[in-house]
Amino acid sequence: MDRIAVIGLGKAGLPIASVIADSGISVTGVDIDEERCRMINEGKNPIPEETGLGELVVKHGGKNLVAVPDYNEAKNCNVFIIIVPLFIDEYNQPDFRILLDATVKVGKILKKGDVVVLETTVPPMTTETLIREALEKESKLKPGEYYLANSPERIMTGYSISRLREFPKIIGGIDKESGKKAFEIYRKFVPNLQLVSSARLAEFVKVIExxxxxxxxxxxxxxxxxxxxxxxxxxxxxxxxxxxxxxxxxxxxxxxxxxxxxxxxxxxxxxxxxxxxxxxxxxxxxxxxNDEMLEYWVDKIIKECTKLNKPLKDIKICVKGITFREGVKELYHSRNLEIVRRLMSKGLNVFVQDQMFTKEEIEQMGLKWYNGDEDIVFDPFNLNITAR
Ligand SMILES: NC(=O)c1ccc[n+]([C@@H]2O[C@H](COP(=O)([O-])OP(=O)(O)OC[C@H]3O[C@@H](n4cnc5c(N)ncnc54)[C@H](O)[C@@H]3O)[C@@H](O)[C@H]2O)c1
Missing domain, CATH: 1.10.1040.10 (N-(1-d-carboxylethyl)-l-norvaline Dehydrogenase; domain 2)
Structure with a gap:
């Protein structure tokens, strides 16, 4: 019977760990965030906006899904799924530090015959080069003594559980044996799974989408x-x-x-x-x-303001929705938040309305909470500007 370790229990990792646990396989989730591990083991869902995840965490947290901060507690696993973030730096170059840290730690506990699957979206060829080299250096295993594949996670936050159960998932190995072995394991918990010709192709598919x-x-x-x-x-x-x-x-x-x-x-x-x-x-x-759209919308809002015949500083503007996508409490590279900041830097009196955040959270970001009597309302998700 397989014992699966999921490395990284974030917005992508926790849903897959929970789905695997729900299929009857025992899962050890490894996450450096001790508080998150504690919550999961107590059956508390740290991502409440994720539909269907709460029930699975209640059902399996601390039982079939045990979260641990220490990689050594995943030593008895034979399958390692890595799903930690990969960001780009200020020069738009991928920053592999988090991924390499996780891979090195997996390498240290990897044994002959184990299977490693990378789910983090990466530049094509990362699995067969960077990941492979790090695993082999740490584990001292030779090619063929373990299996390595890529199965890019294709979820959408908010719909992750249904995506994992219905959406086609792909998997490809760095060699034929790895692909076959990883496919056989994933088939036990992913109903709609397709084996593709290589890990490189699987990586490329995710990136080109x-x-x-x-x-x-x-x-x-x-x-x-x-x-x-x-x-x-x-x-x-x-x-x-x-x-x-x-x-x-x-x-x-x-x-x-x-x-x-x-x-x-x-x-x-x-x-x-x-x-x-x-x-x-x-x-x-x-x-x-796409990035230039910030200037486009800031110019357009200022044009609307000038129609009101008041000094700019006296005009109250409300921006409705600052997350990067409707219904997701996530601000990474949020264009709407950047618009708010740019309008503020031009001296405009900007307020924010967002159902995902409380008044306190909005104010902690240095923003003003919507108070209902704004002259201009900009709704970035519907892209309309209304001026009174
Ligand atoms: N969120 C999405 O909708 C989405 C969609 C598509 C793909 N992804 C993919 O999933 C990857 C992970 O993204 P996410 O949204 O889950 O990120 P996240 O920030 O929500 O979670 C990452 C988790 O990894 C943990 N972590 C960080 N370093 C670690 C380490 N060295 N060892 C163990 N745990 C560690 C963090 O504590 C955190 O809990 C992304 O890089 C991306 O490729 C996410």
Whole structure:
């Protein structure tokens, strides 16, 4: 019987650990956050906005799913699923420190015949190079003595449990045996699983999904500006244009979160490293266009303000929604929050309304809580500006 360790019990790791536990397999969750481990073992869900997760944590926390801060307590596991974050630095280069730390610690407890699966989204080739080298250096195991695969996590926070149970998941090994072995294990708890030809392909699939979304949003944002010039309702236009072969996304304030604005850089930077600058032109342009939407919306809001014929500092503005996506309590690379900050830096009197946060949390961020009598309301999720 397999014993599975899930390394990292965050927004992506805890849902998969809980789903595995729910399938009857015993799971040891390793997370450096001791408070999080304590909560999980007491059956308390640290991610309340995740639908269906609460029930699973109550049912399995401290029982079939035991959370520990110490890797040594996962020594008796034979499968290690790594799902810790990977960020990009200020130069848009991937910062592997967290991932390497987790991999080295897994390497120290890895035994002959064990299986390691990387779920963190990474630049293609990371599993077969960086991860493999770190594991082999620490464990002293040789290729063929253990198995290594990549199965990119494809969840969406808020819908992770249903995504894990219904959405197609892919898995690919650094060699044929690794792919087969990892597939056999994952099949026990992932109903819709596809074995692909390699770990590199699995990594690439996850990254290009993000690229598609980023380029598509950039297109919608560009079309928004053109529609405005020729006085056409962009929403009606997109609704009408979309069909089976045309799926234009909606315009926005840009693209936020840990994923979509990050993944295109994995490919852009790899092409730069190879001095193949002309091979990732569209990806770079899309990134720039999406980030430029901040200026577009700030200019537009200020234009609305000037219509009110009051000094800018006397106009109260409410921004509705500061998270990077509706319904998710997450501010990483939030474009709406950045708009709030830019408006504040221009001397505007900005208030914030967001159902995901309490008044205290908003104020702790140095922002003002919405008090209901603003002159201008900007709703970034619906992209409308209303002025009184
Ligand atoms: N959240 C999503 O919607 C989403 C979607 C797609 C992909 N992902 C992927 O999942 C990965 C993880 O993201 P997340 O959203 O779960 O992050 P998160 O910040 O919610 O959680 C990360 C967890 O890892 C723990 N951790 C950090 N360093 C560790 C270490 N050395 N050893 C053990 N635990 C450690 C942290 O304490 C934290 O609990 C991302 O890099 C991304 O590839 C997430």
């Amino acid at each position: 993000g690229c598609y979304r980023d380029v598509n949003v950039a297109l919608a944002n560009e079309l928004l500006k053109i529609a405005e010039e020729i006085d056409v309702d962009i929403y009606e236009a997109i609704r009408t244009a979309n069909h089976e072969y045309c799926h234009i996304h909606l315009p926005s304030t840009g693209v936020g979160g840990h994923c979509i604005p990050v993944y295109p850089w994995f490919l852009i930077k790899e092409m730069e490293k190879r001095k193949k600058f002309d091979k990732a032109k569209l990806l770079r342009t899309a990134r720039e266009l």
